[in-house]
Amino acid sequence: MYRNAKNVSYYMIGQGALAQLDDLVSARRAVHDGPAVYFLDHFFEDKNLHDRLPVMPGDQVVYVDTTDEPTTEYMDVIAAKLRAQVSELPCCMVALGGGATMDTCKAVANLMTNPGKAEDYQGWDLVKHPAPYKIAAPTLAGTGAECSRTCVLSNVRKNLKLGMNSDFTMFDQVLLDPDLTRTVPRNQYFYTGIDTYMHCFESLTGSYRNVVVDALAQKAVEMCKDIFLSDDMMSDENREKMMIASYLGGMAAGFVGVVHPVSAGLSVALHLHHGIANCYALSVLEDIYPEQHKDFMTMMERQGIELPRGICADLTDAQYDALYEGTIVHERPLSNRLGPDYRKILTRENLIDRFKRM
Ligand SMILES: [Fe+2]
Incomplete structure (x- = not known):
């Protein structure tokens, strides 16, 4: 059997591209009623990145604790909280951060449309339903999480490090703005x-x-x-x-x-x-x-x-x-x-x- 390889649907590259995030999110709002959900690395909590995002009333901003690499338990906690906060499926889910933040966005998005826990989907092609539309704007470059079809998760109970390998895990849109990596140590x-x-x-x-x-x-x-x-x-x-x-x-x-x-x-x-x-x-x-x-x-x-x-x-x-x-x-x-x-x-x-x- 030949593998049918999927790529990211859309991407844009260039200094200052973040200014176009508004257009990308607005296009999603036009076709879907739900809120936009933003995942930001907790590193940005006291920075002004939030103010540069097109956040509207009803949207959600989730700060992702990236001290340790993402765990399945942590994904379950974020997904449960998000399900309680939003009554409709998000029009889009946007990740701004490095590999851990992007992988969190991917995993939680899969859990918005698929029942059960994160660990149920650790493996190959176990995700059954498409996740909401996802946008990645990496603020660190190198892991390739912006375009991979997995999200690496540690399952502490099973002593297992494995992602949700699925076409549904991939981002629909990637926005590469090198300005976002200017302040990385x-x-x-x-x-x-x-x-x-x-x-x-x-x-x-x-x-x-x-x-x-x-x-x-x-x-x-x-x-x-x-x-x-x-x-x-x-x-x-x-x-x-x-x-x-x-x-x-x-x-x-x-x-x-x-x-x-x-x-x-x-x-x-x-x-x-x-x-x-x-x-x-x-x-x-x-x-x-x-x-x-x-x-x-x-x-x-x-x-x-x-x-x-x-x-x-x-x-x-x-x-x-x-x-x-x-x-x-x-x-x-x-x-x-x-x-x-x-x-x-x-x-x-x-x-x-x-x-x-x-
Ligand atoms: Fe690696």
Whole structure:
């Protein structure tokens, strides 16, 4: 069976594009009676972003706590609250934030039209009914959440990190305004942006390939190199480039390789955020990705980014076990790069030795 791939329906790119959000939301109000619902990263709670949004009486503004990555329980809480506050389905749901905020918008939107709990839809194509119309305006670039067909959710009870993979999870409209990333702290900008580079080179150096994915991933890698090997990754030009690279990288969404499993181990065992965990992972994979490792070290140096060392130096045996198990469980990506005998290369000792070097 050939996969029938879906893309985001509409997108616009350009400095100041946020001013057009009003038009996009008004067009939705014209065809649907319900309110608009805005999801904003809690980082914006005391900023003036809210005042720049076309919020009308009856609309809802939800501040998303992104201290930790989204959980299924948190999605259930937001969805229940929203259902109690609005009597009609929203005319549109708008996300302004990074990956966590966009994924929250996607998950809650699915729960507006599908009964039950978030965990019921963790998996592939389990969402039955189309969600309300969704618009994304990323304020951080790199995860590709603006154009992926999933929303990554941690299910604490089941000890499972899995999204609602569905065509219904995708945004209908993406608005890429590089002005929105102007005030991101440099470290966070780097850790998030470099996620695109990682996804894409992992996919390009794997064995499960696809020509369209390769073309998008190659372009995204080229753009990331331009950005992170330049003097200032946050120049006006580079911030726009980063948004486009993230968008292309998200569309590529091929199979990852070894970086993401090691990163997932760090997230599960030590609760590290995805972006910085990726950086730690690649920093000890010099034998598996020599060329990319070398470029990455140069990128960090050029952008003045430092990874504090020794994060896994003195852990308990139980923690090292959790790091190993949380990595080795990712069979598909590991075999994508290392072949079916990946366990012979990444033995427990080999992996723990790498963690100790971080
Ligand atoms: Fe990633």
